[in-house]
Amino acid sequence: MKIKRALNNNAAIATNHDGVDVLVMGPGVTFGKKTGDLIDIAKVEKTLFLKNKEAMNKFTDLVIDVPMDQIEISERIINLAKMKLGKKLNEIVYVNLTDHIHMAVKRAKDGILLSNPLKWDVARFYADEFAVGQKAVEVINDSQSVNLSDDEAAFIAIHFINAESENGAEQNQAYEITKIIKACENIVKDYFHTEFDEQSLNYYRFITHLKFFAQRVLQGKHYDDEDDTDLLETLEHRYAKPYSCSKQIKQYISENYDFTITSSELLYLTVHISRLVKNL
Incomplete structure (x- = not known):
């Protein structure tokens, strides 16, 4: 060579x-x-x-300033994530994670530790990615003689959540997606004055639906909307409270994200909420 x-x-x-x-x-x-x-x-x-030329160019620039051992740590963590998550990762994660580790170590050695307000929400909604983040923190702490916490594990998890998207428009949205999921979940909890069994299948289905729902909100996309008026009217009468709760979510999304939930979206939200609270 x-x-x-x-x-x-x-x-x-x-x-x-x-x-x-x-x-x-x-x-x-x-x-x-x-x-x-x-x-x-x-x-x-x-x-x-890296096949992605832009990622390769950015990573090349990064290598100039980042110590070799931190580059190796980043690659170890990415390889772990590939095995743990079983998903194809966008190559930009090599740039974003390496840069993040470099800056996190630098901050830690300067006595600056950032808190992550969505730490436990990331842990609940993205358990596998958070587990990778926790292992990453363990590796970084051992090799760099710092004391990063679970707050940092959540930040690292978000890099992998973003990297799971092939579409550039969908990247860097994990933090906002988590906020939407949390807000929608809280609306349902407050409406029904309850907590949820987070190990239940219906809760898993609900959160999974909210993840994709939040992506559509942020991208300004809708389901291919069909005329669900008749079915929605049936649900409105049969599941009055879940339907009313769904309308509160619709209002929240409209006010905060300038996005109008269609009848199809409202229908699916109502169905998932009705399953979630069926035993109340």
Whole structure:
């Protein structure tokens, strides 16, 4: 491999034997070398190629300032997330998570620990991602001699929630989605003066519906709306309280997100709420 651009003594963009530009990293891998020189393969500890050109360019810029051990921590955590979540992750997570870890460690060493007001909501609504975040915090604390908390685990979880989306328009919405889920859940709790069994199947179905509902709200999208007027009128009489509660959610969404819930959305909300509170 030949050096195309030396980033620092430990990293470079190099062209491999297939003519593809890859990021190579290793202690002293470019020391004393210049563009066009051959890379000493024995010094290369890691290579990275991201198909997303924008992500690759941003990650390359990041490598200039981020210590090698933090880059390795980020990759370890991403690999863990791939196994734990079983989902394809958008490559931008390499940039976002690495940058986040770098800044979190820097803040912690400066005595600055940020609180996350939605920590426990992220933990409830995205249990698997939060578990990855907790493991990430454990790895970071052990390797960087800092004391990050579950607040940071929730921030890291949000990076993976965002990375689960292939659509750029859907990324970076996890925090707002969590706020909408929490608000809708609280509306139902307040209306029926109750708490929920968070281990129940109906609760799981309700929260899952709210996740996709919140995404549609933020993207300004609706179901392919059909004429559900007759069915909605039936539900209005049969499930009067769940229907009335759904209308409160409709009002909240309208006032806070300038989004009008259609009859189909209202119908599905009513059905899920009626299941959730059927034993009250």
